[in-house]
Amino acid sequence: MAKQKLRVAVIGAGGIFRGAHLPGWQKLADVEVVAVADIHRPTAEATAEAAGVPKERVFEDFTEMLRKVEVDIVDVCTPNKAHTPATVASLKAGAHVICEKPLAATPAEVNKMIQARDKAGKLLMTAQHKRFTPSARALKSYIEGGALGDLYYARAWAIRRRGVPGRDTFIVHDLSGGGPCLDIGVHCLDLTMHLMGCPKPVTVTGVAPMAMAGLSDVTGPWGPWDKQKYDVEDFAAGFVRFENGASLSLECSWLLNMKEREIFSAHLFGTKAGVQFPAAEFYTEKDGTLIDGQLVHMPQESGHENEIAAFHEAIVKGLPSPVPAEESLDVIKILDGIYRSHKSGREIKLA
Ligand SMILES: NC(=O)c1ccc[n+]([C@@H]2O[C@H](COP(=O)([O-])OP(=O)(O)OC[C@H]3O[C@@H](n4cnc5c(N)ncnc54)[C@H](O)[C@@H]3O)[C@@H](O)[C@H]2O)c1
Known part of the structure; x- marks a missing residue:
């Protein structure tokens, strides 16, 4: 039987996801982008089309997406102030999360993410592609x-x-x-x-x-x-x-x-x-x-493609997060x- 692919969803399907993360996910043979959430419907639809995601898995509300679609990984690429709610909800839904930089705007928000990560027992990585x-x-x-x-x-x-x-x-x-x-x-x-x-x-x-x-x-x-x-x-x-x-x-x-x-x-x-x-x-x-x-x-x-590959490798091989939230907390x-x-x-x- 063919091995099931890792299912990736994106929250915030704008510039950085389309231009830098999507090509990284598309390079990985055992990964499939399965759902897109963006509060701006036209952006969500355009990205879904580029990623080959069907219309029924395009959402404006990420909480609805997390309720309806089973995913292994969530890629958070919203504006900074939405990183924490999107990341915490995704971890609670049982997904590993890669989140764009800055992980959050304040140490208090990063601490919330760390707590959610530890409760979920999933990986959390900051997308510090440099x-x-x-x-x-x-x-x-x-x-x-x-x-x-x-x-x-x-x-x-x-x-x-x-x-x-x-x-x-x-x-x-x-x-x-x-x-x-x-x-x-x-x-x-x-x-x-x-x-x-x-x-x-x-x-x-x-x-x-x-x-x-x-x-x-x-x-x-x-x-x-x-x-x-x-x-x-x-x-x-x-x-x-x-x-x-x-x-x-x-x-x-x-x-x-x-x-x-x-x-x-x-x-x-x-x-x-x-x-x-x-x-x-x-x-x-x-x-x-x-x-x-x-x-x-x-x-x-590409640093972006390498960071996606490193996160994927950590998930598949059970390695620690390539950019741990504790390091981002100090930053x-x-x-x-x-x-x-x-x-x-x-x-x-x-x-
Ligand atoms: N690593 C890098 O080099 C790099 C470069 C650019 C941006 N970024 C980071 O990526 C993030 C996004 O930047 P961008 O350039 O893609 O911005 P963008 O404005 O092009 O895209 C952000 C998208 O998020 C959507 N969005 C906003 N709130 C949302 C919510 N609550 N739920 C779902 N979708 C929501 C917006 O509609 C928009 O489509 C920022 O955190 C930014 O710092 C990183």
Whole structure:
């Protein structure tokens, strides 16, 4: 008898699911996308058609979908503020969940997800696809070999000259929970902490102003945004101290008057060497000579497809979550701490 395929449902069938997750699921022979839920019916129907899901399994209400369709995996790709209700309901329905970044906008919401995961005994993974890029994987194994010596400082940048994602999903606080700090800061912070070996954060200080997005003469090649609706920061910076003595600085912005169009990078500095993502370069010294090097033979692979494949492998082989919610909790504590520090003007204790 043919083995039954793993049944996947999506909640939030917009840009990231259609463009990045669906191709990942479609590459897996023993997986079938069986149901689609999206509050916007035309989006749900268009994605269902692309995924080969019949009309009777298209829903506007995800709770109805979870009641009516038996699924093994739910892929949560809603705006950030809907991640928690969708994830908790899916875990309660007995599904493994992969949820887009940021796992949630606040530590309290992440804790709710962790409780639901533990009660259900299912896997929960945050879709931090940058960890699954060939460059990040190569750097991770280089660092794990001890190449950096004592790793004492890191720098995480996700900064754009002009790059506001104009959809309500991102710029309206009730949907996103925050601006670039949560949207792209979460990517570079998660990746940098992953490469550092996930040290425990103890304090953070930061700022998160809306500096430019409301100005009438600020435009951008990504298209216009509604300046009346826009109510999140457009810039954030933070400084984090870790329990092991290391520290990290973070900068994220959708609008920064700088030369480059965009910089997404992680720099790690150790006593024996430093490394840089995404170039996968290292910088060191040997016998009195300074050396720059490059990790090579990296395959051309999509981080999104690799993350879906890693989640699938964890389910099939009974492995731990490839991006555990506990690691995301520390990341969200830091980002939430930056917002709290901005409001209070003080350093925030995290542990
Ligand atoms: N990993 C990445 O690089 C990356 C890139 C873009 C977006 N994202 C993340 O993916 C998520 C979605 O972003 P997007 O770009 O696909 O946005 P999007 O606006 O294109 O899609 C979100 C979809 O969710 C639907 N939706 C909203 N509330 C819902 C609910 N309660 N139930 C069901 N559907 C609901 C909307 O109708 C919309 O179709 C966000 O959390 C975002 O941070 C990640």
